[in-house]
Amino acid sequence: xxxxxxxxxxxxxxxxxxxxxxxxxxxxxxxxxxxxxxxxxxxxxxxxxxxxxxxxxxxxxxxxxxxxxxxxxxxxxxxxxxxxxxxxxxxx
Numbered sequence: 001x002x003x004x005x006x007x008x009x010x011x012x013x014x015x016x017x018x019x020x021x022x023x024x025x026x027x028x029x030x031x032x033x034x035x036x037x038x039x040x041x042x043x044x045x046x047x048x049x050x051x052x053x054x055x056x057x058x059x060x061x062x063x064x065x066x067x068x069x070x071x072x073x074x075x076x077x078x079x080x081x082x083x084x085x086x087x088x089x090x091x092x
Contacts, residue, residue, distance in 0.1 A: 042048070066073060072080075
């Protein structure tokens with residue numbers, strides 16, 4: 001039972017967040033101060049969507065560049081020591 005709850009809880013929370021965002025998008029957020037607000041809003045599409053997509057593409061190209069041209073950049077130097085079956089490593 002404990003495992004089942006821990007397995008299902010992220011899916012339930014994701015569904016609740018999605019439902020919350022749908023309702024928030026439909027009705028809009030309230031103004032707790034009661035002051036008039038400016039309706040000069042920038043729409044999500046195409047401005048923010050293209051900005052986020054451009055950032056994602058730049059990150060993807062940078063990540064692919066590191067993976068393709070410098071695959072051992074972040075490896076531990078101990079991984080390059082050849083294995084010696086006659087000697088046990090000190091860290092074991």
